[in-house]
Amino acid sequence: MKPHTLSILVENRAGVLSRVTGLFSRRGFNIESLAVGTCEEPEMSRITIVCIGDDAQIEQVMKQLNKLIDVIKVSDLTDNERVERELAMIKVTADSGGSRSEIMQIAQIFRAQVVDMGTKTLVLQIAGNTKKIDALETLLRQYGVKELVRTGKIGMLRGSKTVKSGK
Amino acid sequence: MKTGAKLLIEGLQREGVETIFGYPGGVVLPIYDDLYDSPLRHILVRHEQAAAHAADGYARASGRVGVCLATSGPGACNLVTGIATAYMDSIPIVAITGQVPTSLLGNDAFQESDITGITMPVTKHNYLVKKAVDLPRIIQEAFYIAGTGRPGPVLIDIPKDVSTGTVEIEPARMETVLLRGYQPTYKGHQRQIDRAIELIMLAERPLIYAGGGVVLSNASGELVRLAEQLVVPVTTTLMGLGAFPGDHPLNLGMLGMHGTEYANFAVTECDLLIAIGVRFDDRVTGKLDTFAPHAKIIHIDIDPAEIGKNKQVDVPIVGDVQNILGEILHKLQKTGYYQNWLEKIKGWKKKHPLRYKDDGKLRPQYIIQQLSSLLEGEGIIVSEVGQNQMWTAQYFCFRKPRTWITSGGLGTMGYGLPASMGVHYARPDQPVFDIAGDGSIQMNIQEFGTIAQYQIPVKVAILNNQYLGMVRQWQELFYDRRYSFTELPPVDFVKIAGAYGIDGIKVESRDQVSSALKTALNTPGPFVLDFRIEREENVYPIVPPGAANNEMIGGNSS
Numbered sequence: 098m099k100p101h102t103l104s105i106l107v108e109n110r111a112g113v114l115s116r117v118t119g120l121f122s123r124r125g126f127n128i129e130s131l132a133v134g135t136c137e138e139p140e141m142s143r144i145t146i147v148c149i150g151d152d153a154q155i156e157q158v159m160k161q162l163n164k165l166i167d168v169i170k171v172s173d174l175t176d177n178e179r180v181e182r183e184l185a186m187i188k189v190t191a192d193s194g195g196s197r198s199e200i201m202q203i204a205q206i207f208r209a210q211v212v213d214m215g216t217k218t219l220v221l222q223i224a225g226n227t228k229k230i231d232a233l234e235t236l237l238r239q240y241g242v243k244e245l246v247r248t249g250k251i252g253m254l255r256g257s258k259t260v261k262s263g264k
Numbered sequence: 265m266k267t268g269a270k271l272l273i274e275g276l277q278r279e280g281v282e283t284i285f286g287y288p289g290g291v292v293l294p295i296y297d298d299l300y301d302s303p304l305r306h307i308l309v310r311h312e313q314a315a316a317h318a319a320d321g322y323a324r325a326s327g328r329v330g331v332c333l334a335t336s337g338p339g340a341c342n343l344v345t346g347i348a349t350a351y352m353d354s355i356p357i358v359a360i361t362g363q364v365p366t367s368l369l370g371n372d373a374f375q376e377s378d379i380t381g382i383t384m385p386v387t388k389h390n391y392l393v394k395k396a397v398d399l400p401r402i403i404q405e406a407f408y409i410a411g412t413g414r415p416g417p418v419l420i421d422i423p424k425d426v427s428t429g430t431v432e433i434e435p436a437r438m439e440t441v442l443l444r445g446y447q448p449t450y451k452g453h454q455r456q457i458d459r460a461i462e463l464i465m466l467a468e469r470p471l472i473y474a475g476g477g478v479v480l481s482n483a484s485g486e487l488v489r490l491a492e493q494l495v496v497p498v499t500t501t502l503m504g505l506g507a508f509p510g511d512h513p514l515n516l517g518m519l520g521m522h523g524t525e526y527a528n529f530a531v532t533e534c535d536l537l538i539a540i541g542v543r544f545d546d547r548v549t550g551k552l553d554t555f556a557p558h559a560k561i562i563h564i565d566i567d568p569a570e571i572g573k574n575k576q577v578d579v580p581i582v583g584d585v586q587n588i589l590g591e592i593l594h595k596l597q598k599t600g601y602y603q604n605w606l607e608k609i610k611g612w613k614k615k616h617p618l619r620y621k622d623d624g625k626l627r628p629q630y631i632i633q634q635l636s637s638l639l640e641g642e643g644i645i646v647s648e649v650g651q652n653q654m655w656t657a658q659y660f661c662f663r664k665p666r667t668w669i670t671s672g673g674l675g676t677m678g679y680g681l682p683a684s685m686g687v688h689y690a691r692p693d694q695p696v697f698d699i700a701g702d703g704s705i706q707m708n709i710q711e712f713g714t715i716a717q718y719q720i721p722v723k724v725a726i727l728n729n730q731y732l733g734m735v736r737q738w739q740e741l742f743y744d745r746r747y748s749f750t751e752l753p754p755v756d757f758v759k760i761a762g763a764y765g766i767d768g769i770k771v772e773s774r775d776q777v778s779s780a781l782k783t784a785l786n787t788p789g790p791f792v793l794d795f796r797i798e799r800e801e802n803v804y805p806i807v808p809p810g811a812a813n814n815e816m817i818g819g820n821s822s
Binding site: 107111115116119123157161163164165166167168169 | 380381384385388389392409443444445446567568571572573
């Protein structure tokens with residue numbers, strides 16, 4: 098059992114996301130994270146789903162996904178050379194001068210950006226892999242994390258290989 | 265200029281539809297208005313569930329796509345059980361539902377239900393039509409998706425303003441349907457076929473395990489040729505009955521929970537299992553670890569998701585069963601003759617036949633046997649679900665595919681009567697019997713109204729034991745005879761039939777069976793037979809749930 102990153106190319110139509118996520122829930126698979134957006138083809142969208150399962154379970158879920166008429170292509174990126182990124186925004190309590198500068202130092206080390214500054218809070222934005230975001234969150238917790246939002250992971254194969262249509 | 269309703273009717277006609285089963289209501293009024301003077305035959309059912317089952321029965325008996333029509337909200341929701349039934353058995357139907365106007369969608373309008381959302385898990389695909397101009401394409405796609413690949417139900421939800429909306433220029437019909445996300449595999453992989461043939465050549469105790477996929481693929485002829493050329497015995501699933509002739513010397517009947525002992529022994533001892541159009545369902549395999557424990561497995565199926573879903577296999581071949589069997593037959597050279605294996609099976613058949621107590625009482629197995637010999641391979645048998653279904657599966661000799669119509673996967677009580685209406689319109693030349701229980705028949709008994717109105721010549725044979733028999737049997741065997749809510753008070757079904765204007769006979773003794781069946785067969789129009797059978801008769805043998813297939817009980821009761 099390990100996390101798998103699935104890249105799913107779908108028709109950009111109403112209801113497609115619920116077909117995909119509905120399939121996961123009714124076959125008993127948990128979705129760890131999910132990210133959806135338009136892609137290089139105007140009529141398609143790309144979904145990145147991270148889910149945990151053994152090889153047989155992942156194979157079954159991929160086959161079931163392939164049966165959906167609106168799913169064009171499913172790829173498991175997990176065992177390939179790939180780039181994976183996630184974006185997070187973290188709102189941290191920063192009401193004293195001391196903590197404020199400490200937080201900004203941490204942000205610098207993590208290459209996070211300050212995207213909003215209020216009188217009592219800072220909002221940091223960070224992009225990276227899951228572990229990096231987890232690590233930043235852990236460090237910031239001592240100052241008080243008021244809110245945290247993550248996009249879910251997106252992924253792409255390295256090199257010239259792509260996840261394109263043609264099942 | 266055409267309305268959406270008109271485009272729908274014309275689209276159905278272009279798909280070759282002749283008969284549809286439906287029930288009118290508010291938002292489908294525009295469609296019904298166009299139906300009024302269209303050449304399509306519309307059968308008015310008494311409950312929308314029956315429309316879905318009738319479309320399903322039509323599809324199973326004909327091999328073509330069945331069609332049902334219902335209004336929004338409750339009408340659409342009533343179709344759901346029928347759609348799920350078709351989905352589980354891979355039956356091609358197109359269900360058309362009305363919907364509230366697009367301006368009201370999502371407003372909890374009167375008779376609004378999100379039927380595309382509700383049916384997402386039980387359809388192969390579904391559509392909510394937003395514009396009348398999309399209708400011709402969607403209808404064409406829906407029939408294509410329903411009837412190709414692994415067949416299944418497709419639902420089209422049509423808001424009222426779409427059916428009343430008009431189209432200036434009608435879109436041209438697509439020459440072929442092209443869906444980039446849907447490209448079923450029909451041709452088997454050559455190397456896999458070669459590997460399968462290698463395994464066949466090496467086998468000493470091969471067995472064919474054939475299912476509904478053989479029927480759906482119209483591959484019975486190929487199956488018979490393969491079995492005869494190899495001289496290999498064949499066991500079928502519930503859905504596969506009729507795919508291989510019941511009276512063929514190589515036939516072992518059904519396997520699994522209520523299979524024959526010899527089929528279950530054979531599957532336990534075989535060293536090669538050739539699985540064709542099957543899905544290793546739990547009612548077939550029993551305890552998975554002990555299913556075909558000594559066998560290499562070849563699995564032929566059109567759905568890649570069925571490969572390795574329940575049981576790991578050695579040689580998967582994805583594609584159309586008929587194609588693949590044809591290829592195997594083409595490539596197959598003479599193989600060894602499995603003399604010892606065939607002798608062993610012959611011994612099991614002789615020692616462990618299906619049997620029941622022959623004591624002059626009115627037992628259901630006897631009724632089925634009598635019907636089987638009366639029809640002599642003619643006719644189409646539909647069943648409800650439960651003991652009636654299993655006795656029919658065991659004791660009726662099915663000789664041809666598409667002559668056995670039953671709800672296998674979902675196990676839908678109340679399926680049989682409405683399905684048999686569809687069967688009649690698909691095969692009006694054939695006598696149709698619905699084998700029912702007193703529990704099941706009461707789940708859709710309102711369809712007596714439909715068979716009476718249209719004089720549909722369905723013969724309903726009710727095996728009446730005043731119990732929900734299969735559940736009672738499990739309570740007897742596994743719950744210490746605590747018959748919790750399974751006893752039904754007696755019902756006079758002949759009287760009910762009479763109220764609808766249908767003739768019927770009550771049969772209380774064994775010596776009346778044969779003549780009663782003949783009367784039913786020879787009476788024009790519908791007929792009801794109320795057989796008062798032994799109340800606590802059980803379906804034997806039975807593999808207890810979770811047990812291995814060779815651990816059957818009740819096999820030697822006589």
